Amino acid sequence: MRVMITGSGGQLGRELLRRRPGGIEAFPFDHAALDLTQREAVAAAVDVVRPELIINAAAYTNVDGAESDRDAAFAVNAAGADHLARSGAGLGARMIHLSTDYVFDGRSCTPYAPGRQTNPINVYGASKLEGERLVAEGTAGAAVILRTAWVYAGHGKNFCLTMLKLMRERTSIDVVCDQVGTPTWAGSLADTVWRIAGRAEMSGIHHWTDAGVASWYDFSVAIMEEAVQLGLISAAVNINPVASDAMRRPAARPAFGVLDKSATWKQLAAPVRHWRQSLRDMLREYRDAA
Numbered sequence: 001m002r003v004m005i006t007g008s009g010g011q012l013g014r015e016l017l018r019r020r021p022g023g024i025e026a027f028p029f030d031h032a033a034l035d036l037t038q039r040e041a042v043a044a045a046v047d048v049v050r051p052e053l054i055i056n057a058a059a060y061t062n063v064d065g066a067e068s069d070r071d072a073a074f075a076v077n078a079a080g081a082d083h084l085a086r087s088g089a090g091l092g093a094r095m096i097h098l099s100t101d102y103v104f105d106g107r108s109c110t111p112y113a114p115g116r117q118t119n120p121i122n123v124y125g126a127s128k129l130e131g132e133r134l135v136a137e138g139t140a141g142a143a144v145i146l147r148t149a150w151v152y153a154g155h156g157k158n159f160c161l162t163m164l165k166l167m168r169e170r171t172s173i174d175v176v177c178d179q180v181g182t183p184t185w186a187g188s189l190a191d192t193v194w195r196i197a198g199r200a201e202m203s204g205i206h207h208w209t210d211a212g213v214a215s216w217y218d219f220s221v222a223i224m225e226e227a228v229q230l231g232l233i234s235a236a237v238n239i240n241p242v243a244s245d246a247m248r249r250p251a252a253r254p255a256f257g258v259l260d261k262s263a264t265w266k267q268l269a270a271p272v273r274h275w276r277q278s279l280r281d282m283l284r285e286y287r288d289a290a
Contacts, residue, residue, distance in 0.1 A: 001023060001024055001025065001052050001053060001197070002025050002027065002049065002050065002051045002052045002053070003020075003024055003025065003026050003027065003051055003052070003053045003054075003055060003197065004027045004029065004045075004046065004049045004051035004053070004054045004055070004088075004093075005017065005026055005027065005028045005029065005055045005057060006029050006034065006036060006054070006055070006056050006057060006058040006084065007029075007030070007031075007056065007057035007058030007059065007098075008028030008029055008030050008033075008057070009030035009031065009032075010030075010057060010058070010059075010156060011151055011152070011153040011155065011156045011158060011186040012057040012098065012151065012153075012186045012189055012190060012193075013028065013030070013057045013058075014153070014155060014156070014186075015153060015186040015187050015189070015190035016055060016057065016190045016193060016194070018187075018190075019187065019190045019191060019194065020194065021194055021198075024194075024197075027049045027051065029045065029058075031058070036058055036076055036079075036080025036081070036083060036084065037075040037076060037079060037080050037083075038083075039079075039083045042080070042083040042084055042087050043083070043087045046084070046087040046088055046090075046091060046093070047087075047091070050091060051088065051091075051093045052093055052094065053093060053094045053095070053096065053197055054084055054088045054093050054094070054095045054096070055095075055096045055098075055193060055197070056081055056084050056095065056096070056097045056098060056135075057098050058076065058080065059076060059077055059098065059128070060072060060073045060075075060076040060077050060124070060127065061124070062124075063102070063122060063124045063251045063253075064249050064250040064251045066122065066123040066124040066127065066251065067122065067123050067250040067251045068250065070123050070127075073123055073124055073127040074126075074127045074130065076127075077124075077127035077128050077130070077131045078127050078130035078131045078134055079134075080131075081097060081131035081132075081134055081135050082131070082134035082135070082137075082138055084097075084135075085097070085134065085135045085137075085138030085139050085143060086138040088139070089138055089139045089140070089142070094142065094143070094144075094197075094200070095135065095139055095142075095143040095144070096143070096144045096146060096193055096196055096197065097131070097132070097135045097143055097144070097145050097146065098146055098148065098193075099128050099129075099131065099132050099145055099146065099147045099148075100124075100125065100128050100147060100148065100149065101147060101148070101149035101150075101181060101254065101257035101258075101259055102120060102122065102124055102125035102128060102254060102257070103118045103120050103125050103128055103129040103132065103147065104116065104118055104119065104120070104125075104254055104257065105119040105120065105121050105254060106121065106179075106253070106254020106255040106256045106257055107254075107255070107256070108256055109256065110260075111258045111259055111260035111261075112207070112257075112258065112259050112260055113207070113260040113263075114147070114204070114205040114206060114207050114260070114263065115205075121252045121253075121254060122251040122252050122253070123251065124251065125254075132145050132205070141203060141204065142203050143203065144196055144202050144203055144204070144206060145204065145205045145206070146192075146193065146196065146206050146207075146208055147205065147206070147207050147208075147259060148184055148189055148207075148208055148209055148259075149181050149182055149184055149209050149257050149258075149259060150181045150182060150183045150184050150209070150219075150257070151184050151185075151186050151189060152183060152184070152185065152186065152282070153185065153186035153187065153282065154282050154283075154285055154286035154289065159183075159216070159219065160183075160219075160223055160279070160282070160283075163175075163219075163220050163223045163224075164223065164227060164232060164233070167223075167224060167227065167233045167237050168233055170237060171237050171238060172237060172238040172239075172240060173220065173237060173238070173239050173240065174240045174242045174246075174247065175216050175217045175220040175239055175240070175241065175242065176215070176216045176217065176241075176242060176243070176244050176247055177215050177216070177217035177218075177241035177242060177243070178215065178243050178244050178255060179215060179216055179244060179253055179254070179255055179256075179257070180213060180214070180215050180255065180256050180257065180258060181209075181213070181214070181254075181256075181257035181258055182209040182210055182211070182212060182213060182214065182257075182258055182259070182275055183209075183210065183214055183219050183275040183278070183279060184208075184209040184210045184275065184278070185210060185275075185278035185279065185281070185282050187278070187281070187282060187285075188210055188273060188278050189208065189209075191270075192208050192264075192268065192270065195268050195270055196268070199267075199268070202267065206263070206264045206267075207259035207260055207261045207263075207264055208259075208261050208264050208265075209259055209261060209275075210272075210273055210274065210275040210278045211261075211272050211273060211274045211275065212274045212275045212276065213258055214275060215241075217239065217241040219275075219279075220239050221239055222276055222279055223279065223283075224236055224237060224239060226279055226280050226283050227283060230283055230284060230287050231287065232283060232286070232287055
């Protein structure tokens with residue numbers, strides 16, 4: 001299968017390439033190779049590759065930056081996704097488009113099912129929601145829109161690696177305790193994307209993360225405990241739970257971002273792992289690769 005992967009230099013993109021199954025001929029494009037905001041460039045790239053599947057893992061992910069640069073966020077997350085969808089559809093290519101829990105407002109107290117009402121509370125979420133709409137429209141509903149959350153990896157810029165760095169530099173760290181979601185390893189997310197790639201009958205909106213629930217504070221404590229055990233840091237540090245109001249940022253964050261993955265889990269019939277196990281596996285890989 002010929003697969004075009006955008007965002008190949010990011011967390012998910014790198015894991016998609018590293019974990020691609022046999023029979024996949026991958027054509028990776030990072031931002032330097034393809035500017036998704038340029039419609040003609042996207043059309044030309046798709047025409048050259050002539051993919052059977054497009055995986056759009058590219059995104060403008062600077063949540064706070066999007067508040068002051070709305071145009072840039074929408075150019076990549078909405079217009080860029082639209083360019084890919086329409087160019088691919090013109091050649092009969094399937095599409096898997098990655099989206100986010102930030103399309104919801106976080107006011108729920110139960111996990112968000114794919115059909116729940118969306119209501120983003122920041123520019124990033126609004127741009128991703130518009131991208132979903134345009135992808136669905138441009139592919140006549142044939143694309144898979146896969147929402148996920150709290151993605152991290154042993155490379156790139158993410159919460160987990162930031163915490164490890166701070167734990168090596170400080171003896172005390174303040175971490176938000178009133179935002180709840182599910183940490184998701186890019187490695188396990190990549191495996192799921194490849195499973196979806198092999199299921200030609202799948203379309204529409206799906207949710208997927210690792211299993212379980214955590215606050216950012218819970219996640220930080222787990223990172224510290226696993227890092228000490230694996231020898232990534234020399235000693236435990238103090239992690240202090242603080243309210244979001246005490247750490248104000250330009251963009252509002254959903255207080256609750258847990259996604260209901262039950263339908264996707266059932267359809268894929270794949271192993272489900274708790275986020276803590278994925279964290280342990282990622283940190284072990286990170287240590288061994290050092």
